[in-house]
Amino acid sequence: MADELCSALRAYRSVKAGATTATGSPSEQTELLERAVRGAPWKAFHPARRVTADGCIEIVQDLNTLASCTALLRQSSVVGVDVERHQLQSFSGYNCLVQLSTALDGGRVFLVDCIKLPKADVAAALSEILSRSDILKVFHAAQNDVKWLEQDFGIQTSPVLDTQTLTRKLSFPFSKLTDQWSALCNLRVPRALKQRLQLSDWTRRPLAPLQAIYAGADAYQLLPIAGRLLYTLRALDRESEGWGREVREPPPTHYLLADVDADPDCPAWMPDFEVLKSCQIEEGSCLWHELVAVEKASREVVASGGAGAGLRRAARLAPDIAAEHVEALAVWRLRKAEGQDVSPQWLVPDELLLRALAAKSSEEAELALRSTIPRAGPECPEFSGLEGDMEQVASQAHLDDSQQASLLCLLRFAREGLPLGIPGVSDSKAEMPGSKNCHASWWLPFRTAADFQQAVAKLPEIQRERVMQEPLRKRARFLSFIHRVAAKRPVYENCQILAPDGQVLCTVDTKKLHWYVRRGLGKFEPGQEDCIRLLFEPAGRFGIASGDSLGRASGPGYAGGRPSQDSTDGGDRQQQMEQREKFYTSVKENRCVRCGADMHLARYNIVPSCLRSFLPLTHQPGSHDVLLLCVPCHHKASLEHGQRIKEVLASGVGLHLTKPASSSPGDPRNASRMSALGMIKGGDSIPWERVQTVFQRILEIWEDAEALGEGEKEDDESYGEFCAKMERSAPELLLSLRSRWPTSALRVLWRASQWRGDAGGSNSREPLERRRGHGPRWELEAGEKIVQAWTKSGADPSELICRCRVHFLEALKPKFLPAHWDVDHKVAVRSSDLRPGATSNDDQ
Known part of the structure; x- marks a missing residue:
């Protein structure tokens, strides 16, 4: 019997080696596993503390923590391993977490964040553990986890002990992991909660506390499960003496969540003699043949599953549906999903596809594809920690118009009994006649979906939420647009220009400093590279040339109803000059004035281009009216302020701001x-x-x-x-x-x-006399009429600028405006020909 067990152990490793490794002969891999199992001490499988104890679970999101956890795991002889993966919105999926547990240091489990950490660093750290032959790696249902580790990180894991295969080999009566937690570890958890956590959104950051506890338990409890099963195997082989002590007394009952008991039908805790009694190995049986059969069956299930296994199984219950049609639709869905890098279930869930296939008309089929699958039951109160979490179970279809039209055409062919003709057609010609070939991957221009996910994870939270609001097919392009249009260096460099008498005139960028120095108009202050002193007396200070005046911002309602001041008063002029000095000489932060983000910033003009283009040259807005917004907030401001203020001002002068009908895409x-x-x-x-x-x-x-x-x-x-x-x-x-x-x-x-339907419309390229600024011709013409009507009414053009500021505050509600920014800031009424030598504050 002992020789037979050794042969079974070697055969078990041979099968695992053939499935998960590319190096070493079967006999060599068998010896590696046998040596690792026999060399592991009993205590390496039995950590001292519970998984819910303080300090047991540690989330690894920086390189220093990754290095320290790797150092501890290198000293272990046994490591429990599990992988959490995102599958729903990715065709091949990508790893989100890798959990590694050890009995050292009282028992620790590390959750390695594969999204936050650089992929190369994660691969290097995991390879030090998973590829070492003297460390036994314990998995449950190892075939998928081992494949994912090799697929994402190029790691060949060896040696591997699969508790699922070991359970089958010993004929242990409980195969579900939650039952094994209860029977072998006295850890209780409701099955519904376990299933919900397993299907939770593992891309969520930060992880919900429930997710962290579940992920830690998944890897941590593998150690005692493997230890007790190996003890049973040794007892059957009469090798248990001297390896460890028999477990007779139950450990304290504990719960994955406090005060949440397991399901009533969960098995009770079993001492070692009961486990031994429940397991059996038939006399005279060739155990390594049994192991080969188990592994072969596991691989066949995985290989045959694919994208259409569930669809095919469900279709067997509907005898009216032809099997060849189900097969063709499964292949069509698989190709579409691969082209978009989403799972087939995300594209069209099995249930909705079968409903559409059973429909009697195209209208019924379309209604079925647009319906939503209700949840199986009410939400458990224990799920309260997963607010906003997206369960990785598709409840509706996500087809674009072209895909839906193609699918409805296929369904019509199926109802008419015509062959669909999909399986034998190559990918490049797999589209229905008349439809466009749509195999573009949604994550482009990023290399992979994982690269896109990593780029999203680096965004500030408010920008990340804005990107994820886009439809899946637009997210990567929108994020690429953010990277492309955002400023590539700090907008505010806060370099200073001093007058000859030492007074600070303004803050500018380094490019402007060097412009003055190259022309001999200024020189750097001793020991400073961000400050120059002018070598001439400027014609004006703080954006106002000598002899120019300040525009008046009169009228009620501005700046919270504060009364405007008469700019013709000498004392008032001095006060306004002091206010301008504070603004133009203050240090400005590089952050979005709306959300405070310090990444992906772009300049935003409070006064729209179609109005600025026709304001008098003497009343042009300055840098005070150019603020920083992150690109997502910039997009929001363009819609809620830029477009809206033009409509409000146009209605104020009796204009109706609409696109010409001839340019309507509905023609x-x-x-x-x-x-x-x-x-x-x-x-x-x-x-x-x-x-x-x-x-x-x-x-x-x-x-x-x-x-x-x-x-x-x-x-x-x-x-x-x-x-x-x-x-x-x-x-x-x-x-x-x-x-x-x-x-x-x-x-x-x-x-x-x-025919040319856009003649004279937004796409017209006919020259326009006095055409200035950017935008469609009709919008520029409307802007010119607004400014002309405003001027003819006798109002000061500065009031129009203040009106734009007030609307910006009401629409965007900015919380991070620059210091000394004021809605009543007076516009510098410049001379029409600004004399050379006058410094400008509009440089940044």
Whole structure:
């Protein structure tokens, strides 16, 4: 019997080596496992404290902590290992946590954060532990965890002891991990809570306390489970004496959560003699054959599961659904999910896909795809620590319009009994006729979904929430847009320019300092690289040239209703000069004025471009009205302030700020033009059935005589060139069109392809006299009318600027405005030709 057990142990390692390692022969791997198991002391499997005790669980999110935990684990002879992975919004998934436990130091478990830490550093640290032959690694259901560690980090884990396979080998009656926690460790946990935590969102940062406790217990309890099963194996082989003591007395009952008992049907704690009694090995059986059978079955389940295993199993309960249709839809969903880097269940859950396949009409199928799967039962009160957590179980489909149209077409073919034809088609041609090939990966331009996730994790919380609000297909592009448009260096460098008498004039950036120095207009102060003294007397101070005045901001309601001051008063002028001095000479922080984020910042003009372009040169806004916003807040400000203030000011002068109707994307002639151009480009390669369908839509818009006229003159020369081109490039298409529509086909096709619906609209490139600034022509024209109406009413242009400031405060509610920023800040009324030598405060 002893020899047979040794052979079984070697065979067990041989199978594991063949499944999870690429180096070493089966016999060598068998010896590694046997040596690791026999060399591990009994105490290495029995940590002294509970997993819920203080100091037992440690989350590793920095390199120093990673180094210290690696140093402790290197001294261990046995390490429990588990992996938590995100699968729902990723096709292949990515590791979020790797849990490593040891009995040393009273019992410790480390949760290595694979999202926060650099991937290369995590791989190097884990390789020191998982690849060492003198450390036994204990897993439960090891095949997936070992595969994920190799897939993400390139680590070949060896030697491995799988408690699931060991349990089957010993015929232990409890295979579920929660039952083993209860029977072997006296740790109680409700099964519903365990399942909910297993499916929780492991990308969440920070982790919920429930998640940290569960993740720690998953790896920590592997040690006592493996220890007691190995003790039983040794007892059956009469080798238990001298290895450790028999466990007879139950450890104190404890719960994964305080005051939350396990399910009533959870098994009671079992002493070693009961465990030994429940296990059996048949006399005369060849145990290594049993181990090979268990491992082969496990691998077959994993290999056959794929993306459609659950769909196929569920379809067996619906005899009216053809198996070939289920297979074709499973392959179609798999390809689409791989192209978007999401799980097939996220794209379309099995239940919704089967509902749509069983539908009697396209309307019912579409309704099924848009429905939501209700939760199986009410939320348990123990889930209260997971507010905002997304369970990794898809409850609805996430199809874009093109995918839904393609799927509905496939479902229609299935209802009509037609072959779907998907399995034999290559990936590059797997789309339905008439649909666009859509295999772009959603995480681009990032290399992988994991790279995108790491980039998101580095964002401040408010920016991260803003990115995750975008649909999945837009998140990576929006984050890339943030990186692209944000300032690449600090906007405020707070370098100082001094007047010849030593007075601080303003703060600027280093580029401006060097501009003065290169031209001999200033020199650096001794020992300072961020401060220069001018070598000439400036024509003005604080953005105001000598002899210029300050604009008046009169009118009620500004700055919380504070009354404006008369700028013509001499004492008041001195007070305003002092206020301007405080603002322009103060140190400014590089952070978003709305949310306080210090990353991905961009300048934001409080006064919209279409208004600034037409304000008098003597009343142009200065750097006071250019604030810093992070890119997500900048986007919000553009919608809630930039667009809205233009509408408010336009309505105040009797204008209605709307886009010209001719540039509306809803005009059907836009679609007909694109269809006509597609027909001309496709030519003879377009099937005749498709030509008839598309051209009929064009005719419905352009066959009418009034639509053909549109007040335009016929261009016979252009039409003749078009006919000659069609004769050369698409003679068969031309012949078919003329035979079906003899009189009007070519002229309609030519007219539709030549139509320009945006003439004079937002895309017009006709020169505009006095055109300045950025934006569509119609918006600039509206801005010019607003400024003209404001000026004709006798109001000071400075009041318009103050109105924009007030609206910005109301719309954005900024909490981090620069020091001494004021809504009543007076605009410097400059001379129309600012004399050379006057310093400007608009440099930063």
